């Protein structure tokens with residue numbers, strides 16, 4: 243997010259990839275893509291490719307990490323070395339630890355953790371290809387994998403970002419827009435209760451712009467939720 247406004251990212255209402263300001267990238271979703279975990283999902287979001295796997299609830303070890311009143315939702319976000327232009331050094335870094343922490347908190351808000359004291363529900367997300375917006379794609383994919391695993395949840399979690407490029411508020415920033423735009427606001431909501439379970443901001447926005455970006459991101463997330471519902475219903479029909 244350099245805020246380098248010299249780069250033309252939007253011209254006559256058309257963005258570099260041909261999208262309109264309020265248009266999402268193309269999204270594809272698939273459930274049950276892995277045979278070993280209890281649940282799994284794969285999401286392509288523009289050029290992002292992410293896969294999520296869910297294990298548990300299972301007893302948490304070491305025992306001192308257990309919570310006697312509820313399950314711990316552990317989230318591990320990892321970027322493959324080949325997922326980005328400059329090879330990503332394998333292993334956790336400050337960014338992945340941060341994304342894992344906030345995503346775990348977002349999912350904890352919806353999982354019926356009280357039903358499973360002393361256990362852990364492990365969610366692993368691997369970013370196979372990154373093109374901006376991976377934390378939103380990853381969290382949405384994780385929510386689908388939890389549903390695929392049959393983990394009881396009050397609601398889903400669905401994420402989407404909005405931001406500012408060349409002084410325009412736009413939905414779902416792509417890589418150049420993320421690199422050279424002015425602001426990025428990733429948001430995750432629970433679509434039924436409409437709670438915000440994740441909200442971050444990189445860059446600068448006025449109050450009005452912030453409010454517009456937030457509303458746009460929530461609208462985008464609701465569109466993504468419609469796709470999630472179709473994917474879940476399709477998967478249920480196949481299982482029957």
Ligand code: UDP
Nearest residue numbers: 326327330372373374375376377378417420
């Ligand atoms: N990125 C990268 N190397 C890194 C981290 C990020 O090339 O170590 C790229 C990647 O394409 C990512 C984008 O920068 O999607 C934006 O990263 P950001 O930290 O804003 O998170 P994201 O938008 O993916 O949630």
